[in-house]
Amino acid sequence: MKQSENNPPRVVLGFFRWYCNPALLEEIEGDLTERFHYYSERYRQNKAKWLFTKEVLLLFRPTIIGNIYHLTNNSSIMTVQNKRLMLILAAVPTILLIPLIAMQFSNGVDWKILDFVIMGILLLGTGLLCELVLRKVKSTKGRIILCGAVLFSFLLIWAELAVGIFGTPFAGH
């Protein structure tokens, strides 16, 4: 087996290293790596990688992240804009965790993989559009109007996909 095949997915591990409280990083990364090797021995590589990814997503919680200051203080030259962008990127998986966790406790929430993908794209798109507005528009009034329009559009698209208020081909039921 090639060495690279027997290692945890680098992107996922990088995401974990980014959000994890530095004080907890060594012990939890060690635990994650050990769990990955355990999964690799029991399952096929793809399943082991998926289980590793699931563990990393389930670790994304306040106790493990700690003070969010470390998320945005990786570089002394990081601007306010970049800090805000990092927070937007961190907020998307955090929000997606809500239905993921709710599904474990209730049958009322039943999201498929596609639902998570679509909601992720919607949230990321909304966040990035708001960030674009905040970077390009300087007046407070303009910012409020444009960001409000972006958020309103997000809510309309979400409502259409969820319950179908306009009856488009993408309408949900």
Added chain:
Amino acid sequence: MSQYHLGEFEEIVLLTVAILNGEAYGVSIISEIEDRLQRKVSLGAMQTVLKRLEEKDLVKSEFGEATNVRGGKRKRLYEITASGRQILSRTKAQRNSLWDAIPKVVFKFSEK
């Protein structure tokens, strides 16, 4: 000392830390729980509870050795404290008193 009440999962983790007697760390606790209780546990849930128990001074921890299978990262070994032992004993006594208070007839009927 304030009166702590253990949640169900906190109690299981604390008991497992006691069972492992100095060899308890994230992965070994999960394996022990999965083996003994046939219950799936995520690393996230485990770490959250361990940190909470440590904040309550029910367990203490220190770094152990690093191994290749852990990518050279050290383990954090947990050990139960005197307060932890005390609260486990109290919880056990409370459970026992509840069990003892159940009229015998309740289980006689439920077996039929």
